[in-house]
Amino acid sequence: MSSRRLPRLLQAPAVILLLFWMLVPLGMTLFFSFIRYVLASLNRPEWTTPSIDNWRGFGNYAFVLDSKDFLFAIQNSLLIVGGILFLTVFFGVMIAVLINKVFPGQGIVRVLLISPFFIMPAVNAVLWINMILDPVLGLNGLAIEGINSVIASMRDAPVVGWFFSLWPEFKPISFRATQTSAYAVIMMVTWQWTPFAVLIFMTSLQSEDEQQKEAAILDGAGKWSQFRFLTLPHLARPMAIVVMIQAIFHLSLYAEIEIVSRGNGNKNLPYLIGEFANNNIGAASATGIFAVILANIVAIFLLRAVGKTLME
Amino acid sequence: MAIVAQTSKLGIYGRPALAWIVALVFFFPIFWLILTSFKTDADAVKPEFLFFFTPTLDNYLNMTENYDYWRFATNSVVTSVLATGVALFVGIPAAYAMAFNPARHTKDILMWMLSTKMLPAAAVLYPMTFLAKSLGIFDTHFAVILVLTLVNLPIVVWMLFTYFKEIPKDIIEAGQMDGVNTWGEIKEILIPLAWGGIASTALLCFIFCWNEAYWTVRLTTTEAATLSKLIEGNRAPEGLFFGRLSAVSAAAVGPIVVLGWFCQKQLVQGLTFGAVK
Amino acid sequence: MGQIVLKDVVKKFGDTEVIPPLNLTIEEGEFAVFVGPSGCGKSTLLRLIAGLEDTTEGQVLIDGEDMTEVSPSKRGLAMVFQSYALYPHMTVRKNIAFPMRMAGMSEDEQNIRIEAAAKSLNLTDYLDRKPGQLSGGQRQRVAIGRAIVREPSAFLFDEPLSNLDAALRVGMRLEISEMHKRLKTTMIYVTHDQVEAMTMADRIVVLQAGVIEQVGTPLELYHSPRNKFVAGFIGSPKMNLLEGAEAQKHKAHTIGIRPEHIKVSTKAVKGAWKGTVGVAEHLGSDTFIHIHGVEGCDPMTVRAAGDVAVKHGDKVYLTPEKSQIHKFDEAGLRI
Ligand SMILES: Nc1ncnc2c1ncn2[C@@H]1O[C@H](COP(=O)(O)OP(=O)(O)OP(=O)(O)O)[C@@H](O)[C@H]1O
């Protein structure tokens, strides 16, 4: 009542800002998704401004669902997110268990390991796709060219030359094709986010019950059983959180796709929206609504998991 | 202890060795970026100079000419610092209210704030561009700061909330009994007590702002463009400029990586909304 | 200065009513102690007076003025918390100075009062330490110091001693009592420690489930508890309550007899209650004997002065002092 009113009002600015942030643009997207709205339309100039007169109902949704890009983008979104999730969790658990015990240089190892996480996405993409994965000029191309030239020179060598002449010339893999560039994205994001998983799993491992472990050892549990029956269940919750937080981040992956895949046909949902948004705003908005629905499905699970522990 | 005896020779030497190998593998791309930044553009694409070359500082010295680096860097600093400041300015009172004067709906409000974070940015891309352009704030610092603030506000409120909740309520109440008003509670008690938590929140928020790569790319062209935009605009697959591109990239991420080393712990709390401690 | 009146005060948390309509007057200069089982609403009541909780209904009057809507900082009360609630980032001196600084008192005046408080609380040597570097007892004294310097119209204590060890508790108890004698300021003190309540209070307020069961001086409560609950709650060990045939003899539904009002003997006594010793606790000054087999009350506790040589399994004969028998009707009220 009286004495508490002011303190409670203090949350108003944050709430109002976020309410605005959520309702206004999302409302506009919803509205645009139901009208014909095309930025450059020579024969239908009335479509170039948003207006209720251009009502299209679910037409944009139908259009989007029909376009083969949409299905491809969804598939690709799921492939990329799924790939990253699997790899980061797998490597995350392995590395966290590996470095959890004290050993010389543990601090430095941690610092080295965590570093990729702070690289800005644009730099991450440029670094990987150009300097590392480029089939000609990147480390990928350079290294294979180097190996090939070593082999070539060995062919003329005495005695062992015959052996090397059996070897084929190695070819670098190109990561600029539609599908391989998706793998490139998976690779670079996994590199960036595995440290995040490691960090969380390590934090969680530190709260693992040592006495329980000692009891298990006395009960005759081997290393593998300890890991399988104590450590893994202990990590179940952090794993769920890692999975869901990453899912939310990676479903809206953009910079990496933009840099790696521009023009080669590879795309995910956000990228497709960007493409549509160059001209067909109606379609872009309908795709956006699909993206919101997809994100919400994930978000509901995350909110459940997080909400429970936090508010007790 | 008997348990120590179980550790085999392999465990004693193998584990650290493996850990070091893994760490070096993960760090290698960054090492490679730094290494390349000291090569000339020509050397950078020659196999014979993979590891042995004549290092040069030219790439760093010429960053301004080549990329106008400092302009973008200034934009990054200005927008990140101000957005962090505004987020704290709005977030501290909000988190204070929720932590110490919870109402029936506080929990729902917090959850809802978190859910705005999950709104895919791409879904509102066009409306945001449209709004920014019609309000005349497209490609301005103001727009970038506003968006960065909004994007990070939920995380800021959540992190502060988890820190504030650890302060015993008694202390705040003692303050009330001692005659402080609401502003005094925040200024005299809360901020000095939660100083560490507020600093880590600020640090993390700053890192997120600095690395943000959707809105900073889509809502700017030149005036307010940040380092993300700079790198994105020079993705140059031709490979002619690997040396200088590496230098400017290293300069863009260097400060943040170092900052990041200092807030690993907070990162866990912040990114998992306190659910993993 | 310092009269506190609660008028039809109601407190609900959501839908649960913690304090049903309650009326209570605490007189100026009085040392009032709230006791009651855990969760009965003692702290809530204290916090309602302090203003840290809002009343759902009713009024809180301080010196005749309606303070119901006034914020805690403006009620002129001081509170000492169970957790001490010192400001960990300030030195002892700053902690004590804080309320005076907030009140805009001059530095000189602040220093005079700090020195005086520190002297009376034996804190002079610790003024420049942070709370983290103090022992529990010292922290408690700082909390008290912080409360006295602002010369409040009343002090509120919420179980201030329960985090201290037994020896310190006795010392601090005396210090607070002495402080009350000296300052003559109203004090409201929440505890669930019998001894604290009996020794410190001018008046004790016994609460159960938010309802006041009885208000009175310690001896009033001891000698004439208004009902079974108060009878069982005040006094240690607890009063023995007997039902059935034995109570019928006294024309009551239940009779109560305090352990210290029962004579115990190992030889047969005519008309005495018979029982078998379960456990005998030898304290030196007293012996607490827990006896099984007495009809209507199992176990029955007896407190005998000095060391009484009984052990498990001994047959004993118990004679209550007739004049000390309390009688209660079916509703549990005193007859
Ligand atoms: N903020 C709150 N929200 C809901 N219920 C509460 C709240 N504070 C107290 N209660 C409830 O009100 C009742 C009284 O609590 P209170 O703290 O006043 O008890 P108490 O007599 O001080 O107990 P103790 O001796 O254990 O300190 C309890 O049942 C408690 O669960």
Ligand SMILES: [Mg+2]
């Ligand atoms: Mg209490």
